[in-house]
Amino acid sequence: MKALMRVFIFAIMTLLFGPVEAQNADPLVVVVHKDNPVEQLSRSELIDLFMGKYVAFPDDSKAIPVELEGDHAIKVAFYGKLVGMSLSRVNAYWSRLRFTGRKRAAVFQPDEIELVDYIITNKQAIGYIPQSLITKNLKVVYILNE
Amino acid sequence: MNKSGLVIRLAIVITFTAVIVGLITTQIFHRFTFLQEQTLGEQNIKQLFNTVSPTASIASYLNDEELAKEVVNGLISHDLVTDAAIKSDAILIKSDNYQESSTVLEFTLFSPFQQERSVGTLFIKVNENYLKEKANKISNTNTFVVALEASIITIISILVTYFVITRPILSIGKALHSISPGTEQRIEKPSSHQHSEIGQLADDVNDLLAKAEQQMLREKKLRNELQILESRFRMLFENATSAIVLVEPQGDILLYNETFERLVDKLALPLKKNYGNYLQDLFIHKKELHEQVKIAFANNESATAELELTSTSDEKIWVQVVVTPLVTDDFQENYQITLHDISKRKKQISLLDQKANYDALTNLLNRHAAENHLNKLTATKVPFALIMMDLNDFKPINDVFGHDVGDELLIHVASQLMKSLRKADILSRWGGDEFVIVLPHASKEEVEAICDKLITQLSKPLHLTQHNKSVFVTASMGVSFYPDDQTDLLELIKLADKAMYHVKRSRVTDKALYMTFSTDAFNTSGSNESL
Numbered sequence: 001m002k003a004l005m006r007v008f009i010f011a012i013m014t015l016l017f018g019p020v021e022a023q024n025a026d027p028l029v030v031v032v033h034k035d036n037p038v039e040q041l042s043r044s045e046l047i048d049l050f051m052g053k054y055v056a057f058p059d060d061s062k063a064i065p066v067e068l069e070g071d072h073a074i075k076v077a078f079y080g081k082l083v084g085m086s087l088s089r090v091n092a093y094w095s096r097l098r099f100t101g102r103k104r105a106a107v108f109q110p111d112e113i114e115l116v117d118y119i120i121t122n123k124q125a126i127g128y129i130p131q132s133l134i135t136k137n138l139k140v141v142y143i144l145n146e
Numbered sequence: 147m148n149k150s151g152l153v154i155r156l157a158i159v160i161t162f163t164a165v166i167v168g169l170i171t172t173q174i175f176h177r178f179t180f181l182q183e184q185t186l187g188e189q190n191i192k193q194l195f196n197t198v199s200p201t202a203s204i205a206s207y208l209n210d211e212e213l214a215k216e217v218v219n220g221l222i223s224h225d226l227v228t229d230a231a232i233k234s235d236a237i238l239i240k241s242d243n244y245q246e247s248s249t250v251l252e253f254t255l256f257s258p259f260q261q262e263r264s265v266g267t268l269f270i271k272v273n274e275n276y277l278k279e280k281a282n283k284i285s286n287t288n289t290f291v292v293a294l295e296a297s298i299i300t301i302i303s304i305l306v307t308y309f310v311i312t313r314p315i316l317s318i319g320k321a322l323h324s325i326s327p328g329t330e331q332r333i334e335k336p337s338s339h340q341h342s343e344i345g346q347l348a349d350d351v352n353d354l355l356a357k358a359e360q361q362m363l364r365e366k367k368l369r370n371e372l373q374i375l376e377s378r379f380r381m382l383f384e385n386a387t388s389a390i391v392l393v394e395p396q397g398d399i400l401l402y403n404e405t406f407e408r409l410v411d412k413l414a415l416p417l418k419k420n421y422g423n424y425l426q427d428l429f430i431h432k433k434e435l436h437e438q439v440k441i442a443f444a445n446n447e448s449a450t451a452e453l454e455l456t457s458t459s460d461e462k463i464w465v466q467v468v469v470t471p472l473v474t475d476d477f478q479e480n481y482q483i484t485l486h487d488i489s490k491r492k493k494q495i496s497l498l499d500q501k502a503n504y505d506a507l508t509n510l511l512n513r514h515a516a517e518n519h520l521n522k523l524t525a526t527k528v529p530f531a532l533i534m535m536d537l538n539d540f541k542p543i544n545d546v547f548g549h550d551v552g553d554e555l556l557i558h559v560a561s562q563l564m565k566s567l568r569k570a571d572i573l574s575r576w577g578g579d580e581f582v583i584v585l586p587h588a589s590k591e592e593v594e595a596i597c598d599k600l601i602t603q604l605s606k607p608l609h610l611t612q613h614n615k616s617v618f619v620t621a622s623m624g625v626s627f628y629p630d631d632q633t634d635l636l637e638l639i640k641l642a643d644k645a646m647y648h649v650k651r652s653r654v655t656d657k658a659l660y661m662t663f664s665t666d667a668f669n670t671s672g673s674n675e676s677l
Contacts, residue, residue: 047259053208083259093258096204100212 026130028078030142033123037061041141047083049126052097055105057126065106066115066127074112078128081144152312160303168296175292176285183281188251190226191270195253199268206234206255206266214239221270228273234266249274314344322351328362331355389465389485392472397423400480409485414458424469425483429453439469452488464492505575507553508560516574516582517635523586523628524635530628531588533597533661534642536650537579538620547617551610558608559619566599581621582639590627590663597623597661622649623661631664 030046032038038057041049048054050065057063068075071087079090094104109115112129119125120137134140198217205213214232221230222241231240232255250271257263314336325331332352339345383390389406393399397420410417413428424439426432435451442449449469457463466486473479503515511519523530537559544552556579563581567573572584583600585593600621607616624645632638645664652659 044260044263047257051207051259085259093204096201097208097210097213100210100216102208102210102212 026132028074028081028128028144029131029134029140030126030128030144031119031134031138031140032126033119034137034139035123036126036139038141039139043082043142046142050082050106051093052102052104062124063105063126064122064124066118066125067106067108068112068115069108069110072111074128074130078144152316153308156307156312157304160300160307164296164300168292172285172289172292175288176281179285179288180278180281183277183284187226187272187277191251191272194221194224194226195268195270199253199255200258202232202268203255203258203265205239206232206237206268207257207259209234209236211237211239217268225276226273227270229269229271231269232266233269240269244269244271247271310338311344314339315347318344318348318351325355327355327358329359388487391425391483391485393425393481393483395423395479395481397421397425406485409455409487412457412463413455415456424467424481425485428455428485429467430456435467435469442469443471452492462489462492463487464489508557508575510560510564510581511572511574513574513576513582516572516576516584519572519574520584520635523584524633527629528586529630530584530586531593532626532628532638532642533583533585533593534576534624534626534639534646535581535583535600535621536623536646538622538650538653540579540619543617543619547610547613551613551617554610555608555617555619559604562603562606563600566596566603582642593625593663594661597625601660621660622646622653624649624664624667625661626664 030041036057037059038061041058045054045058049057049063055063076087079085079087083090085093097104107118107125109118109127112133115127116129116133116135116138119127120135126141128144129138131143198221201213202217204210205217214234214237217232218230218239218241221227229241229244229250231238231244233239234255246269250269253268253270254264255266255268257265317336318333321333325333332355333348335345335348339348383403386403386405389409390403391399391406392401399419399421407417410428415428421427422432424435426435429435431453434453435449438451439449448471449467451467453465453467455463455465464487466488468482468484468486470482470484471479472482503511503518505512520532540552540555543555556575559581560573560575563573563583567583568585570586572582574582574584576582583596585596588596600623604621605618607618609616624642624647626632626638626641626645628635628638631641641664645662645667648667649659649662652662
């Protein structure tokens with residue numbers, strides 16, 4: 001009953017805030033630590049970092065992609081906009097790679113707040129957040145508009 | 147069996163055709179199958195690629211050797227693939243025997259996240275041998291089926307052709323072979339072809355046989371008729387009473403009948419192939435016929451002549467020769483020569499001639515013949531002297547001793563007179579005891595001499611054994627001359643007659659007088675009468 005209740009509340013929340021969040025003027029942005037020398041990333045560079053091709057920024061300094069755990073709404077929106085895939089397909093991609101012994105270099109955070117905190121404290125980190133959460137300690141390197 | 151026989155030939159042709167068609171069909175089929183298998187193989191490869199492409203894309207995107215190996219191993223485990231390789235900007239994973247060549251199929255791998263971003267290449271080498279084997283297997287089966295089909299069709303074609311067409315035709319042919327045309331034999335119509343073309347053929351053959359029989363019968367009849375006609379002609383020719391000979395212009399004999407053979411035999415001549423032009427060697431006057439032939443042929447007529455044959459016997463053989471030109475069908479001129487024996491007729495004619503012109507008793511010319519001679523002389527204006535002679539005292543002798551003695555005396559006189567005359571002179575018995583003597587080209591002196599001679603001869607006596615007595619006669623003669631005295635024959639004879647009578651009358655006084663010329667007789671008659 002409690003679980004049902006939670007689903008219900010989530011559904012209400014999604015109905016009330018989801019669409020607003022999806023189509024409002026709060027687009028997702030990719031950010032790094034303000035002291036990170038990287039100023040700007042291309043879409044391909046961004047994909048290569050998050051899909052495991054590279055674990056370094058274009059200037060060869062180590063990069064740590066920061067992910068949200070589970071099927072967070074922001075995560076769903078991020079992959080939908082970046083590679084046009086559902087989260088399940090992205091997860092399937094990683095599952096397949098796991099058999100070949102490839103380990104993911106990403107760091108997982110439970111929500112966007114913690115994610116921001118991680119990036120602020122880690123110069124090598126790179127992550128995605130709604131534009132509204134940008135602080136002066138973060139540097140935007142890519143804007144996901146559409 | 148006959149090597150060039152219809153059945154063998156047909157079988158050879160059908161089998162040959164079946165083999166050729168089968169070969170061509172299987173070849174085409176093989177080629178077609180192979181190409182189809184190749185296309186199919188390529189399609190399979192594409193499908194194979196579609197199956198592995200997500201993994202291969204990921205492997206080359208991430209440059210993940212393990213994943214790439216997995217893909218390559220997976221690919222080469224397929225029958226269609228011999229070798230495979232994945233190449234990206236950082237790695238090259240390939241199967242053990244992989245070699246770059248033109249037969250390798252290339253597929254571009256794109257990033258799994260960006261469709262337009264190329265991340266590597268997948269190489270797949272198709273197993274050609276596998277394709278070939280598969281194609282061969284299929285086409286071998288097909289070949290076998292086609293060959294089987296062709297064999298069945300061949301056998302059925304041969305059997306059907308043999309039983310439906312060849313055998314009936316052969317049976318007709320055999321039947322025809324054993325039939326001799328012109329007989330009543332006919333061909334039997336094959337039972338299964340009563341209304342087909344082969345049946346029609348049999349009918350036509352039978353019609354032809356019937357026609358041939360008719361024709362032969364007709365020819366046989368004609369031949370018989372011709373034979374009869376020929377034998378008749380031969381009979382006619384061989385039994386002809388006239389000799390018939392067919393000769394070439396050079397005289398070579400082509401044909402002759404028995405009568406000719408007998409004729410030559412009668413002439414005691416050898417039977418030769420050539421007796422000269424127009425058989426001229428058989429005749430006494432060889433060239434006479436040539437003239438006749440020339441004239442007659444110029445007028446498009448048959449040449450006719452009566453000629454005497456060269457005969458060694460006393461009997462004269464006369465023939466009427468008729469030469470007729472004959473032109474043969476190939477325009478060669480030959481001559482038909484017939485020789486009619488006219489010896490008998492000739493003989494009769496000469497006998498008649500004798501009777502008509504000669505006095506039967508004395509064998510001298512008779513009055514009629516003498517007149518003919520005289521006419522001939524006057525017609526040709528030959529001068530002559532005409533002596534009219536009359537025997538003196540013949541009548542008393544005739545009366546006293548009888549006609550037999552008279553006849554004997556006349557014969558005696560004739561022979562005596564004959565002795566004193568020349569060859570050209572004419573002596574004739576004018577009638578009774580009258581004689582006319584014609585002396586061509588004679589002068590008065592010659593006439594006197596002859597008359598003298600005649601009287602001398604007459605004076606020779608005839609001994610009559612029956613009466614044991616000798617008799618002789620004298621004669622009176624009157625002479626006239628043509629044309630000096632008279633040109634008219636009758637008048638001339640009258641003149642001579644008158645002169646003769648003048649002598650007869652004068653003999654009463656002058657026994658020695660025996661002749662006078664007509665001119666003298668009339669000149670002196672006046673004086674005599676005056677005496």
